Amino acid sequence: MTGSKVFAGVLLLAVVLLGSSAQGQHPPVPFVAGFERFARHGVVPENVGGQLLLAELSCVACHDSEDLALEPKRGPILTGSGNRVSADWMRAFLNNPSHTKPGTTMPDVLAFLPEADRAEAVEALVAFLASQETSFPEPKAGGGNPLPHEFWNQGDPERGEKLYHLVGCVACHQPDPQYDGGHAQPSAMSALLATLEPEDIEEMGLTESARPVTSVPLPDLADKYTNKALTFFLAEPETVRPGVRMPNLKLELVEAADLVAYLTRDASTEGKQGTASKNPALVAQGKKLFTALSCVNCHEMDGVPPPEEAPLATKSLAQLAAADGLGCLGKPTPGLPHFGLDEPQVKSITAALTALAARDEAPAQEVSLDLTLLKQNCYACHSRDERGGVGPDREQYFETVSHVDLGDEGRLPPPLDHVGMKLTPGAFAKVLAGSGDIRPHMRVRMPKYPQEIAKPLPAAFAAADQPASLSEAEVFPNHKGMEEAGRLLLNTGCVQCHPIRGESADGAVGIDLEGIAQRVRPQWFWEFLRNPAELKKRTRMPSFFPNGKSGNPDILEGDMDRQITAMWSYLKDVKSQKLPDKIEEARSQQFELVPEGRPIVLRTFMDSAGPHAIAVGNPAGVHYAFDGEKMRLAEAWRGQFLDAYGTWFVRSAPPAVPLGTEVVSFPPGLPFAMLPGGDEPWPPEDKEAAQYQFLGYRLDRAGVPTFRYAYRGYVIEDRIEALENGGLKRLLKIKPGKGNAPRGTLWFQAHQGKNLKQQNATCTEPGGVTVRLAEAEGAILWQDKKNPETKQWRVPVSTDRPLEVIYQW
DSSP: OHHHHHHHHHHHHHSSSOOOOOSSSSOOOOOOOOHHTTTTTTTOOOOHHHHHHHTTTGGTTOOOOGGGGGGEEEOOOTGGGGGBEEEEEHHHHHHHHHHHHOOOOBBBBBTTTTTTHHHHHHHHHHHHHOOOOOOOOOOOOSSSSSSTTGGGGGOOOOHHHHHHHSSSSGGGGGGOOSSSSSOOOHHHHHHHHHSHHHHHHHHHTOHHHHOOOOOOOOOHHHHOHHHHHHHHHHHHHGGGGTEEEESSSOOOHHHHHHHHHHHHTOOOOOOOOOOOOHHHHHHHHHHHHHHTTGGGGTTOOOTTTOOOSSSEEEEOHHHHHOOOOOGGGGSTTHHHHHHHOOHHHHHHHHHHHHHHHHHHHHOOOOOOHHHHHHHHTGGGGGGETTEEOOTTTGGOOBBBBGGOOOOOHHSSOOOOHHHHHHHHHHHHHOOOOOOOOOOTBSSSSOOOOOOHTTTTHHHHHHHHOOOOOOHHHHHHHTTTTOOHHHHHHHHHGGGTTOBBBBBBOOOOOOOOOOTHHHHBBBHHHHHHHOOOOSSSTTTOOOOOOGGGSOOOOOGGGOOHHHHHHHHHHHHHHHGGSSSOOHHHHHHHTEEEEEEEEESSEEEEEETEEEEEEEEOOOSSSSSEEEEETTTEEEEEEEEEOOOHHHHHOOTTOOOOOOSSEEEEEOOOOEEEEEEEESOOOOOHHHHHHEEEEEEEEOOOOTTTEEEEEETTEEEEEEEEEEEESEEEEEEEEEEEEEOOOOSSSEEEEEEEEEEEEETTTTTEOOTTTTEEOOOTTOOOOEEOSSSOOOOOEEEEOOSSOOOOEEEEE
């Protein structure tokens, strides 16, 4: 059969007979997270599971329905597919979707074709899809976080591994059992389940809580994407998949590149791109097939408008319920796409269609909240009405920053019970748009959603949780003038856990209470303070009014209602109010060093610079730590400098840590080495350290320190100053010392890393520090033969002129 006859046969949709059936194992069925976790196990009614499948399989893209609850998910946007997806991968996927991408919800639209004709159709479709190319975005690098050249190829798989397991990916996808992390303590529920026998778990109704969550399968990403395409997709998945089942985790582009490096770490090459025919006739034939097969019903593509009527479907969903046979739900049938559903999926869809046909009322004009949460897989992270939440086999990967113990609610995403009663519409909208984060102590990230998905949710939650909302005037009448009483009440307990306006008492790590009167509804605030556990089970928030009685009888005569009103009054006007006394006392006892006018030099103990650290704070806001034992510039940061309390007053204090941000580390190891030609390995630190001697430091009139040390007959003066543009300038003067003249060539280690890129007098570590030399004559980029991942930028130094080094990051 010729290609034109194949095409004509597809257009007629009935002239090609089904070929021999495939032998072997049944291919993976379409994977819908909400169905696999809940409907398959009878947690939700069968017809609800069917509704979910009807939407997620995009059935209404072909079968008309006025029921908005069944609005189709649709497939990815295919504009730009040519430079986003490998031609070989497209070829394999169209030949066998469920095997190439296990769990795909894309049906096999060519299942009914004989093998030879199928191959011709696939080549035409691949030629057309590969011809669809668009430019990738042109990101602009920021001064504080520069983008390395071709950053998509510079990802660090170790950083990517941490991101994958910490920011939320493992809520849906399989964790790596070899990952050396996930040190969080088991949740209270997991700890309970560990003590119970299986029959006890079933008897207590905890089966769902104990059931492991099935992971969303991943295709072979290195085969499918280039590094560049996958990086941009992970950074903004909604630009390709408007259904947003893959959420936007607010990744920086460098972070996305790190994830790509981790996810493709086992690939022998970057993608198997293959080739596609550019024959105009074949491309045109592929375009016609794309329309004839109703691909346009699910996939958006520039220049290919969707048809007014779907060629593959003439029946509405309501008509399908009364139809005989399974159609595209069953075996491959000429003219119909094949989904490869299993029996529970078919039964659920049949139940949904039956319920749809039997329903007397008008079609739903909005999506139910429960169905929305199932579609978006919100239950992967959040629980609501005892359903969902982080799976018991994944909780260990949800951690707090620095492993601060805040209990389950400090590290796990919050439950969604009563959230419509709790959050104001404006605050809810900010959370969904990605700008309402208030939990900096959590490592997991709340995704951000596009407006079309986020906009209806606040009203849907509010309708479900509080049909009649009381206004502020009804909940807190006459609250003005009670601010001081509120301040005193917050001082008695709240500030032990909560910061206010960014200030906190010792040990407070929870949510900052500034802005709470704008974030939460007055009615929820009153009811939550009255009895926290009633609205939030297993919360660590104590009740300050047990049995309706106050623990502070001396304030407002111990009246609970007036005291809660006073706290609301204070928090509503907290920006202009005095802070609680305990926070003021903590502020007065802080020993933060603030450089003003001239640098501050502090000898201390730091992880990065060791027990002989010399920290230098600069008025320009760029600070650094120098290791006085190994004579190396160890670390730099911007913003705040250091807190000196531990250094000055605590004998066994933990290491000092930078108070600022944008912390960067400089090359490890000793800075200088005597090498015959510069091509030899750098001398081992344990043997060469004895050749160094620290000679102290001196300050110039501006207070800038110059560190002095000796090495193998040389005396080195090392002056490091902050630059107004946020970098550091280092001036190294090398002079022969007294006594025997040094022998050999002295080399300086200017940079070190895995992926160093040198261009003239500049060397860059992607995602890290850029080093620029005023004079780079003789500099070499050396690679360790025993450890090829280690590169070192070396420069020979001269006693005739200083060596000037500029650091930027």
